[in-house]
Amino acid sequence: MNDPILTVTDLHKSFTLHHTGTMIPSVAGASFTVRAGRLTALVGPSGAGKSSVLKCVYRTYLPQRGTIRFAAADGAMDLAACDEPTALRIRARDIAYVTQFLHCLPRQPAVDVVAEPLVAIGAGRAAARAAAEERLRELDLPERLWGIPPATFSGGERQRVNLARGLVHRPRLLMLDEPTASLDRRSAELVVAAIRAAKADGVGILAIFHDPDLVAALADEVVTLRRPEAPCAA
Amino acid sequence: MSDPVLRVRDLTRIHGPGCPRCRELTGDHHGTNICPVCGSVVAVSGVSFDLWPGEILGLMGESGSGKSSVVKLLHLDDRPTAGSAVFRDRDGALHDLATVDEAVARRLRDGRFGMVHQNPHLGLNYRVSAGGNIAERLLCSGERRFAAIRERALALLTRTEIPAGRIDDQPGRFSGGMQQRLQIARALAPQPELLFLDEVTTGLDLSVQARILDLILEIQRELGVAMIVVTHDLGVVRLLAGRTLVLRHGRVVESGLTDQILEDPQHAYTQQLVMSAL
Amino acid sequence: MTNDDDFGFLDAVAVREIRRGLLKALAIPGYQVPYASREMPVARGFGTGGMQVTLAIAVPGDQLKVIDQGADDSVNAVALRRFIGNACPGMATTTRTAEATLIQTRHRTPERSLVPGQVMVYQVPYPDPLQIVEPSEAERRRMHAHGDYARLWVKLYEDVVRYREVALSNRYPARVHGRYIIDPSPIPRWDLPKLHRSPVPHLFAAGREKKLYAVPPHTDVVPLAFDDVPFEVERFAAADGGRHRCARCGAGDTFLDEIPLPDGTRRWQCNDQDRCDERMEAMA
Numbered sequence: 001m002n003d004p005i006l007t008v009t010d011l012h013k014s015f016t017l018h019h020t021g022t023m024i025p026s027v028a029g030a031s032f033t034v035r036a037g038r039l040t041a042l043v044g045p046s047g048a049g050k051s052s053v054l055k056c057v058y059r060t061y062l063p064q065r066g067t068i069r070f071a072a073a074d075g076a077m078d079l080a081a082c083d084e085p086t087a088l089r090i091r092a093r094d095i096a097y098v099t100q101f102l103h104c105l106p107r108q109p110a111v112d113v114v115a116e117p118l119v120a121i122g123a124g125r126a127a128a129r130a131a132a133e134e135r136l137r138e139l140d141l142p143e144r145l146w147g148i149p150p151a152t153f154s155g156g157e158r159q160r161v162n163l164a165r166g167l168v169h170r171p172r173l174l175m176l177d178e179p180t181a182s183l184d185r186r187s188a189e190l191v192v193a194a195i196r197a198a199k200a201d202g203v204g205i206l207a208i209f210h211d212p213d214l215v216a217a218l219a220d221e222v223v224t225l226r227r228p229e230a231p232c233a234a
Numbered sequence: 235m236s237d238p239v240l241r242v243r244d245l246t247r248i249h250g251p252g253c254p255r256c257r258e259l260t261g262d263h264h265g266t267n268i269c270p271v272c273g274s275v276v277a278v279s280g281v282s283f284d285l286w287p288g289e290i291l292g293l294m295g296e297s298g299s300g301k302s303s304v305v306k307l308l309h310l311d312d313r314p315t316a317g318s319a320v321f322r323d324r325d326g327a328l329h330d331l332a333t334v335d336e337a338v339a340r341r342l343r344d345g346r347f348g349m350v351h352q353n354p355h356l357g358l359n360y361r362v363s364a365g366g367n368i369a370e371r372l373l374c375s376g377e378r379r380f381a382a383i384r385e386r387a388l389a390l391l392t393r394t395e396i397p398a399g400r401i402d403d404q405p406g407r408f409s410g411g412m413q414q415r416l417q418i419a420r421a422l423a424p425q426p427e428l429l430f431l432d433e434v435t436t437g438l439d440l441s442v443q444a445r446i447l448d449l450i451l452e453i454q455r456e457l458g459v460a461m462i463v464v465t466h467d468l469g470v471v472r473l474l475a476g477r478t479l480v481l482r483h484g485r486v487v488e489s490g491l492t493d494q495i496l497e498d499p500q501h502a503y504t505q506q507l508v509m510s511a512l
Numbered sequence: 513m514t515n516d517d518d519f520g521f522l523d524a525v526a527v528r529e530i531r532r533g534l535l536k537a538l539a540i541p542g543y544q545v546p547y548a549s550r551e552m553p554v555a556r557g558f559g560t561g562g563m564q565v566t567l568a569i570a571v572p573g574d575q576l577k578v579i580d581q582g583a584d585d586s587v588n589a590v591a592l593r594r595f596i597g598n599a600c601p602g603m604a605t606t607t608r609t610a611e612a613t614l615i616q617t618r619h620r621t622p623e624r625s626l627v628p629g630q631v632m633v634y635q636v637p638y639p640d641p642l643q644i645v646e647p648s649e650a651e652r653r654r655m656h657a658h659g660d661y662a663r664l665w666v667k668l669y670e671d672v673v674r675y676r677e678v679a680l681s682n683r684y685p686a687r688v689h690g691r692y693i694i695d696p697s698p699i700p701r702w703d704l705p706k707l708h709r710s711p712v713p714h715l716f717a718a719g720r721e722k723k724l725y726a727v728p729p730h731t732d733v734v735p736l737a738f739d740d741v742p743f744e745v746e747r748f749a750a751a752d753g754g755r756h757r758c759a760r761c762g763a764g765d766t767f768l769d770e771i772p773l774p775d776g777t778r779r780w781q782c783n784d785q786d787r788c789d790e791r792m793e794a795m796a
Contacts, residue, residue, distance in 0.1 A: 018502030019509075059491055061498040084491055085286050088476050105451060105473070106444045119455055340658055359666075365673065366666050373665040380672055380738035402673055 003071070005172050005204040006034040006057065011066035011080075013052050014228075021233060026052040027063070028228035032221070034173065039195070039205040041215045044225035050208045053225070054175045056080070057206065058097050059087045070094070073172065093121050096166035099177040102150060102158050110153070110161050111136065111146040117169045128168075135164035138197070140190050156187030163194055167203070174198060176207040180214065192218065237322055239428060239460045240285035240308070245317035245332075247303055247484075250274030252315065260483060262503065267300070267483040277303040278314070279484045285428075288458040292475030292492060294465060296507070300484035301464045305430050307331070308462065309349050310339040321346075324427050344374040348421030348459075352433035354413040357420065358405045364391065364416050365401040371423035390419040394449060411442035415449065422453065429461045435470060447473050468511045472496055480504050520567045521599035526550050530568035530724070534715060537726035542692030544639055544656070549722040559592065559618060560719030562635030566616045569631065569715075572602030577612035582620045582769070582783035592616065609786050619682075621703040621714075623766050623787040628729070632714040634697060639716065639723040641685040641695035661693050664736065672741050684743075686735045688727055693736065702745045702767040707733040748780065756780040761791040 013027040027049035034040045042050040055061040057068055059079055068079040072094050079087065091097075096117070104113040111132050118128035136146060139160040145153065150161045159179065166174055176195070180188040195218060199205060209215050215222060248256055253272040260267045260276040267276045278300045285291050293301040306312040308319055310331060319331040323346055329338060343349075351357040358367055368387040377383055388398050394415040396408075405413055414434055421429060431450065435443040451474060454461060463474050471478045471492050479489040480501070488501040499505045520527065526548075533547040552560040570576065576596055580589035584607035593605045596616075606612050609622040616633040626632065642652040645663040655661070664685055671679045678684070682700045686707070687693050696704055697716060707714055707727050714727040727733055737743040748756045748768050757764045759779045766787060768780045782788035 015498070016500075018505055055497070060493045062490075062494060062500065084477055085284075085289075087491060088289075105448045107448050337658065340660065344662075359663075362666055362670055363673065366670050369669045370662050370666045373669070374660075374662040378739045380669065380741045382740075383669065383738075384673075 002035040002037055004033045004035050005071045006206065007067075007069040008032050008053070008057070009067045009069070011053060011056060011063055011068065013049065013056055013061055013063045022231050023233065024231040025228035026061075027056065028226065030066070030223070030225055032223040034204045034206045035220070036172070036204045037199055037202045038220040039199055039207055039218050040221045040223060041219035042206070042208050042223050042225060043212075043215060045227050048225040048227045050225055051177055054097065054177055054206065054208065057173075057175065058091065058095065071172070092117070093169070094172045095175065096169070096171040096173070097175045097177075098162050098166040098179055100159070100179070100181050102162040102165075104150060106149060106151060108149055109147045110141070110150050113150060113161060114165045114168050117165060121169060123169075131168055132164065135168050136161070139164050139194055156183045159183055160187060160190060160194075163191055167194065167198055170201065170203065172204060174203050174205045176205065176209075178208055178210050181210050236287055238284040238286050239289075240283075240319060240321050242284070242308070242319045243282045243317055245278055245281040245304065245307060245319055246276075246315050247278040247307055247312065248274050248276050248315045261485050262482055262487055265483070267298075276484050278307065281317070281479075281481075281484075281486055283479055283486070283489065285460050285462065287460055288454070289477070290454055290461045290463055290475045292463050292465065292471035292478035293481060294468070294471050294478050294495075294507075295481035296466055299481040301466075301481050302432055303484070304481070305432055305462060305464050309347060309430050310334070310343055321428065344371070345424050346427045348424075348426035348429040350414070350417045350421050350429070350431045350434050352436050354405070354410075354417050357417040358413065360404060360406045362404070363402045364396065364405055364408070364419075367405060367416060367420050368423045371420055375424040386423065387419075390422060391416075393422075393453075394419040395445070409442075410438055411445065414438065414442075414446055418446075418449065418453070422457075422459075425457070426459060429459050430464070431461060432464045433466070434463075436465070436467065443470075450474060468496060468508065480507070519572070519600055519602075520570060522550060522564065522567050526564070527568045530564055533724045534565065534569070534726065537715070537724045538713060538728045540692070541728055541731050542688030542694045542725060544692075544723040544725045546722055547724050549719045552719065553595070556720040557637065559588070559616075559635035561717030561721075561724075562616045562618070562633050562719075563592065563596065564719060565633045565715050565717040565724070566596055566614060567599060569633075570596070570600050570603055570614060572600070573613075574600075574603045575611050575613045576600075576603055576605045577607060577609060577615045577786075578605075579615065579617040579620055579622070579784075581618065582767075583785045585785070588618070607786055608790075610790075619698045619700075620767070620784060621699055621706045623782075623784040624790070626706075626710060626712045628711045630712045632712055634699070634714065634716045636695075636697040636716045636718040636723075637720070638683065638695055638697060639718040639721050639725060641683070641693050643695070656692060659691070661736075664693065668736060668738065672738065677741070677744070678737070681746075684735055686733050688733055689731050690734075692725075694725055694727070694733075696733075700746060700767060701735075701743075704733070704735055704743075705745065709733075758782040758788060761788045761795070763788070763791055 009031050011027055011030040014023055014025040016023050030053050056063045063080050070079050072090050114132035115128035141160050150158050180191050251272050252274050255271050256269040256274050256276050257279050259270055295301045307314050314332045321329045321331055365387040368390055369383045372383050405416055435446050475492045478492040478495045479486045482503050488504045499508050533545045537545045552563050578589045578593040580586040597605045609624045614631050618635040645667055646652050668678050683695050684701050684704055685693050709730050711729050713729055716725045735743040750756045755764055759781050767783045769783045771779045
């Protein structure tokens with residue numbers, strides 16, 4: 001039941017800026033595990049590379065060293081080393097990444113924004129929409145907003161759309177980067193409830209919270225990252 | 235995993251007499267694509283990539299980087315000096331675009347490829363109506379029933395958000411955005427397997443751009459057609475392309491997942507490109 | 513070579529070149545063969561192509577008929593007949609389709625069925641059907657070579673959209689032998705079906721444009737048309753729903769001319785004068 005789905009070992013990430021000739025370390029040797037149905041929280045001071053770890057797992061950043069073993073639906077693989085089409089496939093099907101920002105097409109109504117990940121993996125539009133509506137109802141987004149593009153929504157409403165979108169295709173791994181930052185209390189409560197529900201549903205979660213109380217309330221494992229050394233010449 | 239729609243290997247196009255040193259003396263390290271020995275222009279050199287079914291691939295670079303030259307070679311508007319580009323059609327047949335004869339080239343362009351140009355004057359016939367522009371593509375692929383042509387043209391106009399009532403208007407009377415959407419409708423007419431989009435939103439108002447980008451993504455979702463999107467606009471690749479190749483002086487300097495290219499660029503040139511855009 | 517200096521106006525080299533061109537045109541039905549159009553004693557554009565073909569293939573013993581706008585007695589037809597007659601000693605001229613072995617024509621194919629042994633020669637102003645959609649000749653040659661006729665079809669599409677039918681009264685494009693599309697130049701739609709599997713060769717020549725092309729005997733000539741918008745010939749529909757008939761011979765199965773009368777009414781009459789005369793004689 002609570003098998004590890006993500007095992008990160010000795011992850012190192014730094015950025016080399018060619019025009020200034022500097023090397024900026026970001027992640028210095030992170031190692032941790034995320035299990036199905038459990039939440040692993042990344043904690044540490046600002047600049048410890050918490051978000052960078054998430055981006056390395058998502059393959060937005062290319063790590064210099066370390067392995068990212070992920071148990072995908074069709075077998076285990078190293079996300080730090082797999083080819084790009086595989087990374088795209090894993091992203092589309094198995095991993096959801098929810099940040100404080102919602103990226104979507106300007107004209108898309110909220111319900112289609114949420115349905116999008118399902119459509120992308122080949123679900124029919126009607127079925128995808130039905131699933132999206134269910135998620136939006138769980139997150140208590142007023143039904144009158146479903147047909148409107150989220151650009152005009154409040155921060156709390158937008159974040160609920162964002163989380164609904166992350167959960168709609170029931171990923172194996174959900175990554176959350178400060179999902180409740182700058183939310184009103186009610187929205188934050190709804191988001192927390194949704195995270196609990198996802199855990200109960202067997203989704204493995206890797207999260208960064210700005211609020212230590214949330215870590216205490218939700219985390220099954222806590223991983224402390226240390227700040228790497230200062231930037232140096234490349 | 236299924237086979238790639240397009241397998242490009244070492245694609246090279248040299249304009250001019252060419253000499254044995256053209257390729258080694260040009261490129262990123264030399265800061266030029268003009269051969270100092272013979273003066274030839276190395277427009278494309280050693281470009282290799284795979285395009286997977288249903289994928290949108292971005293080709294990014296500044297003007298003169300060779301991105302449009304690559305598309306010309308793949309759309310059979312030009313022939314490479316060296317290299318291969320093997321297109322696998324829906325029926326599983328393989329065609330090396332570097333060597334196909336003119337008759338096959340025409341069949342591929344007419345029936346299996348679609349092209350949307352930056353300048354609608356290159357992609358549309360302004361002497362015939364919007365419907366006639368779509369009809370031409372259908373007639374090219376052998377449709378001979380007037381009612382069927384009419385019906386398909388109307389469906390494509392509706393799909394590209396052009397009012398059906400304008401089917402018999404000349405495209406010259408359309409707005410810029412509508413002309414671009416008509417080009418897309420025309421390109422889609424024969425249900426192509428591979429679509430090339432060359433700077434399709436450049437020069438349009440932001441709201442018009444957004445509408446066209448939306449449309450392209452919707453079409454990709456609906457039809458699963460593989461696309462190659464050429465642009466110098468980072469926002470366009472971010473929105474459309476899963477993977478991106480960065481070209482400079484006719485070479486691929488970096489390739490990767492689009493968000494990786496934009497957020498963690500490895501190559502000095504890409505870093506500079508990304509920083510100057512943000 | 514049967515030609516010598518006192519027969520057929522053209523020099524032997526010209527005759528040989530035109531005959532070779534015609535052989536090629538017959539061998540590749542519908543293909544436009546370039547040739548060096550010679551100077552004729554009339555200006556280019558006045559039927560010099562047809563004259564050259566007639567002069568190049570005529571032999572003593574031929575019976576020549578010349579049609580202009582369907583008539584044998586128009587100034588052009590009379591002048592041409594007289595010139596060719598003078599240039600070809602031993603060749604007779606006639607106005608009778610039935611008697612003719614060589615028929616040079618502008619605008620019409622005779623109504624009377626042609627029989628083996630006869631040859632049709634057309635004076636063509638515009639040899640290329642693609643001219644209405646493409647101004648560049650180099651590009652048109654490429655299009656013919658590739659069988660790239662989509663833009664011609666688009667013209668048909670636009671016509672059907674605008675007029676509910678294809679708005680070409682003459683020069684209606686037709687595909688020959690399943691390959692090349694020809695401009696059967698000045699003949700009306702009415703005459704186009706007569707070319708289909710005709711027992712005689714139809715030779716087309718454009719003097720100004722320097723092109724020869726041909727429909728060999730027993731060859732398919734299919735007008736371009738959509739599957740669901742069939743090709744139709746002129747109907748000559750009368751107000752009462754019937755068909756106009758020739759006011760002279762009473763024929764109801766010929767191509768008619770509409771002639772306005774001074775009192776404001778109109779009269780309909782056979783365009784093919786020989787066919788009309790024949791019918792009158794049969795009734796007399």
